[in-house]
Amino acid sequence: MSKLKELEQLLAHGVITRREFIARVSALGLAAAVSPMLLPSPAQAASPKKGGRFRLGLAGGSTTDSLDPATITDMMLQVVNQGQLRNTLVEIDQKANPIPELAESWEATPDAKKWVFKLRKGVEFHNGKTMDADDVIYSINHHRGADTKSAAKGIIEAIEDIQKDGKDTVIFTLNGGNADFPYIMSDYHLTISPAGDKFVDGIGTGGYMLKDYEPGVRAFAVRNPNYFKADRAHFDEVETLSIPDVNARTNALKTGQIDAMNRCELKTVQFLKRTRGIQVMEQNGFKHYTFAMRCDTAPFNNVDVRLALKYAIDRKQMVKTILRGFGAIGNDHPISMANRYHAGDLPQRQFDPDKAKFHLKKSGVGNITFRLHAADAAFVGAVDAAVLYKEKAGSAGVDIEVVREPNDGYWSNVWLKKPWCAVFWGGRPTEDMMFSTAYAADASWNDTFWKNKRFNELLVAARAELDEKKRRNMYSEMQSIVRDDGGVVVPMFAADLSAATDKIGHGPLGANWEMDGFRCAERWWFM
Amino acid sequence: MDSIAKLVLKRVGMGLVTLIVISLVFFVGVEALPGDLAEEILGQNALPETVEAFRKELKLDLPPHVRYFSWLGGFMKGDFGNSLANGRPIADLIGWRLSNTLFLALSAAAIAVPISIILGILAALYRNSLFDRAISMATLSTISFPEFFVAYILMALLSVQLIIFPSISNINDQMSLAEKLHAIFLPCLTLTLVVMAHMMRQTRAAIINILASPYIEMAKLKGLRRLRIIVLHAFPNALSPVINVVALNLAYLVVGAVIIEVVFVYPGLGQLLVDSVSKRDIPVVQASGLIFATVYITLNLAADVLSIVSNPRLRNPR
Secondary structure (H helix, E strand, C coil): CHHHHHHHHHHHCCCCCHHHHHHHHHHHCCHHHCCHHHCCCCCCCCCCCCCCEEEEEECCCCCCCCCCHHHCCCHHHHHHHHHHHCCCCEEECCCCCEEECCEEEEEECCCCCEEEEEECCCCECCCCCECCHHHHHHHHHCCCCCCCCCCCCHHHCCEEEEEECCCCEEEEEECCCCCCHHHHCCCCCCCCCCCCCCCCCCCCCCCEEEEEEECCCEEEEEECCCCCCCCCCCCCEEEEEECCCHHHHHHHHHCCCCCEECCCCCCCHHHHHHCCCEEEEEECCCCEEEEEECCCCCCCCCHHHHHHHHHCCCHHHHHHHCCCCCEEECCCCCCCCCCCCCCCCCCCCCCCHHHHHHHHHHHCCCCCEEEEEECCCCCCCHHHHHHHHHHHHHHCCCEEEEEECCCCCHHHHCCCCCCEEEEEECCCCCHHHHHHHHCCCCCCCCCCCCCCHHHHHHHHHHHHCCCHHHHHHHHHHHHHHHHHHCCEEEEEEECEEEEEECCEECCCCCCCCHHHHCCHHHHCEEC | CHHHHHHHHHHHHHHHHHHHHHHHHHHHHHHHCCCCHHHHHHHHHCCHHHHHHHHHHCCCCCCHHHHHHHHHHHHHCCCCCECCCCCCEHHHHHHHHHHHHHHHHHHHHHHHHHHHHHHHHHHHHCCCCHHHHHHHHHHHHHHHCCHHHHHHHHHHHHHHHCCCCCCCCCCCCCCCHHHHHHHCHHHHHHHHHHHHHHHHHHHHHHHHHHHCCHHHHHHHHHCCCHHHHHHHHHHHHHHHHHHHHHHHHHHHHHHCCHHHHHHCCCCCHHHHHHHHHHHCCHHHHHHHHHHHHHHHHHHHHHHHHHHHHHCHHHHCCC
């Protein structure tokens, strides 16, 4: 069955066509088991049923959480904020396309510098106020300016000016063209609250209204009877519990105290899969783990050193042991199969001891030890992955020393500071966001301190390019430049694993974020 | 009684000094950890400007001693302040969690204390018998396993296999007392198993110690029954060490339940303290730390007072 689920995922992301999907499913003899929504038969899926209390048990909640979208960083509030209480202008659908949410439509000037968003009319906030352009401007400005403490400041820095044109039109002027701007407006920080809101009551336009919230413990919301999407938010009530311990989550699901959970434990998920009445869901999204080398620091300023290290890692073994098979191998660039412009034709880099030796020799650095800094704060299993890397590289004549760092303060003291360290990337829904965030020469999170002229030219050109085909070529070339010249080793893309009782119905899962793009409460239903 | 009042006053005074010192230790400890609240909350998303804005808004840019004394000033006036991370009043964050923690601790104590004392008396009564060895083995085994392991075993048996008790103790105000007690049964049982050995063994040892005294010999010679000797003659004189160990374990039930709270998703103070330390939310750490310290100090004081009251020799010092 897992093969079938995998095919459904591939279909949902457009990696395979519907025709291929049917052919491959038939070949497996699984056609009967396929969700009828995916097959072009006259029998359509039963429409979602309304009602019930949906109980979510999530990792990623903390007693220090706040409903202010500026400081949201983890799952519990991401799911509560974007999936229940508030909406963004743009939604990312299951195939990673931007679709209208609070904005009804949008269009750009040909240079993609000026974006006009037409807002949906008659949308009401939970407090009865009708949403208009002022609310949008207020909510977006919350993340801009000198005094903001928003984690989203970086991603909307390109906005130079926001103007309204009447009650239902908002015009964004950017400091450079960006064809992917609608994707940015789908970010989970950029949810819309009423103008003047203090962001503490959870007032939004979302499918559920907040009744009770205790940070790091529980959020309780009831269906919004005036929700503007008629075919969404099927549950009567949604209870979101913070359950940090993975065993507690799993047991709660098994004993029926919750209906769905996120972040299953890789070691035991095989057993969970075999449990009756439980469905395990795998989302292959953008999440990837990297080993970032600072290209401005010796010896990593030498491209042959970087290549030697890239050839010295066994990616398949990493996926098999660190991810237990739940993921995909990387190709030393951050663009995943779920991205639109993934360069599938780029040759896969393999573990190759001869080439590693060759490049190490060519680099002329002699016999040195490369210090790789890692802690499990970087990603689950980072230290194990580093040790695995060391062992395999040793057999290729490359000497790596693993330096174990404390989890506390990893992101402030190790990342962007040490010359070579393990890094977690949640990934980005678009190529441009990913590259601009972590690979552009002037990006604050350019953790490889990599400055490639051709790459940076292409980045700006591709961002403003509205022609699909030209864009695809540019992004392919950029992936190949990162792969061959960049300072990053990308061994693997990790899948998101979640589980639910099989009483829960859902369509193909969105891969942009965990739990169906955070929107499980809005998209799922009780069968 | 005068001496007891004097002792209590002296100990309360010393307790207050201890609390101030503890608050200082907490403050310095959290300060010494790498990173601050702004960096921890923003994590990988931190930009230098946003971290600056964060620090400025929360006054984290002031020197540490200024922040400590402004906190101390507020605290003296009974103002716990607000959480730095989400701006909620700390009194609100702590109030209901403290009552949850105390509820769990008291329920566990109500089971654990009588059972362990009775078992201790029985063990002394049937010293070196099979019964004595069996309960010693059993209680020592439960205390020797890590508490989360005991918790998972109980969960696997009573919640997953038999489906009698819930695996997460999610309690809220809408529940009746009976529902709450049902919900917390597993954490309660785990804590009971964890603290029983200590109290049971101490009771047994204290009684056996007394049994060697001449007046017990006398009682035996009078032909009294063994049970009567132990319960009426030996036990009252063994009370002092027993009270001390009970007080220590009660304190443990309040402050040591952090892991149990996480395993059973019980909304108590422990989880709050852990989250606040990891996010460097100093005022919350201070407040919850001081509550734990107060519990320790108060219970220790109570134990001392009770030991004196239960012991005529200490009650009437020459």
